[in-house]
Amino acid sequence: MLVRDLGEEEREEGHVARANRARRECARRVDASLRRCYGDRPWGPRFGGLLDGLVHTILSQNTSDANSHLAFRRLKERFPRWEDAAMAESGGIEEAIRPGGISRVKAARITELLERVRRDFGSYCLAPLAEMEPRAALAYLMDIPGVGRKTAAVLLLFQLGHPLFPVDTHVLRVGKRLGLIPGRAGPAGAHEVMDALVPDDIKYRLHLNMVEHGRKVCRARRPRCGECCLRCLCPSAQGHGGVAGEDAEKR
Ligand code: SF4
Numbered sequence: 001m002l003v004r005d006l007g008e009e010e011r012e013e014g015h016v017a018r019a020n021r022a023r024r025e026c027a028r029r030v031d032a033s034l035r036r037c038y039g040d041r042p043w044g045p046r047f048g049g050l051l052d053g054l055v056h057t058i059l060s061q062n063t064s065d066a067n068s069h070l071a072f073r074r075l076k077e078r079f080p081r082w083e084d085a086a087m088a089e090s091g092g093i094e095e096a097i098r099p100g101g102i103s104r105v106k107a108a109r110i111t112e113l114l115e116r117v118r119r120d121f122g123s124y125c126l127a128p129l130a131e132m133e134p135r136a137a138l139a140y141l142m143d144i145p146g147v148g149r150k151t152a153a154v155l156l157l158f159q160l161g162h163p164l165f166p167v168d169t170h171v172l173r174v175g176k177r178l179g180l181i182p183g184r185a186g187p188a189g190a191h192e193v194m195d196a197l198v199p200d201d202i203k204y205r206l207h208l209n210m211v212e213h214g215r216k217v218c219r220a221r222r223p224r225c226g227e228c229c230l231r232c233l234c235p236s237a238q239g240h241g242g243v244a245g246e247d248a249e250k251r
Contacts, residue, residue, distance in 0.1 A: 023197055024199070026179070027180055027198050030210075045160075055072065059097060130160050138153065170214025225238040
């Protein structure tokens with residue numbers, strides 16, 4: 001009985017390993033096709049620093065890109081160094097970031113963040129996160145109020161090149177339709193899947209290209225399967241016996 005159970009376990013493990021290999025291979029092929037469509041996406045740090053990126057993230061909540069960029073620019077003009085902002089008079093930050101909306105709440109979050117960074121690292125700089133294991137840096141950022149898994153992964157991938165795969169709404173949808181992400185996975189599970197599945201050397205490029213593909217072609221409603229460069233790889237392609245749309249995402 002025990003011998004038979006072990007045999008079954010081995011067969012099951014072999015099946016899982018083969019399925020994972022096939023999905024990894026599929027991720028490589030998706031990357032190659034999207035790269036031809038949207039380009040190579042060489043990596044380079046996006047923000048002036050990790051703390052800049054984090055403040056920018058706070059400012060971008062519940063407002064447009066244009067408003068959050070303006071709020072960030074005004075904040076940096078008024079307080080060129082983060083220590084200046086930390087020592088600002090009450091209302092100083094709030095006034096500077098007003099174009100970004102809900103400025104009182106955001107100002108309080110920024111002040112709290114600056115205090116915390118100073119307490120944890122002795123200065124207004126998050127550079128020590130570059131020395132941490134990616135998972136430890138992820139956990140640190142996710143412990144900050146208002147910072148979720150996607151935001152933390154974006155900051156660490158875009159600013160430090162840590163091998164993490166951020167999953168936003170576009171990646172989740174496209175990944176499910178392609179069969180890379182299980183249909184019933186939520187955002188947290190999808191992050192784990194994509195972190196493990198996508199080779200580190202293509203995480204940055206594939207993330208950006210999946211986001212662009214989700215915006216332009218594999219849209220939530222009426223995906224443009226007829227002109228999609230992933231048609232031949234996609235089990236959900238309309239016109240190929242697939243079921244792109246909500247049904248495909250629930251499988
Ligand atoms: S074939 Fe259709 S469902 Fe599949 S990735 Fe392309 S647009 Fe999306």
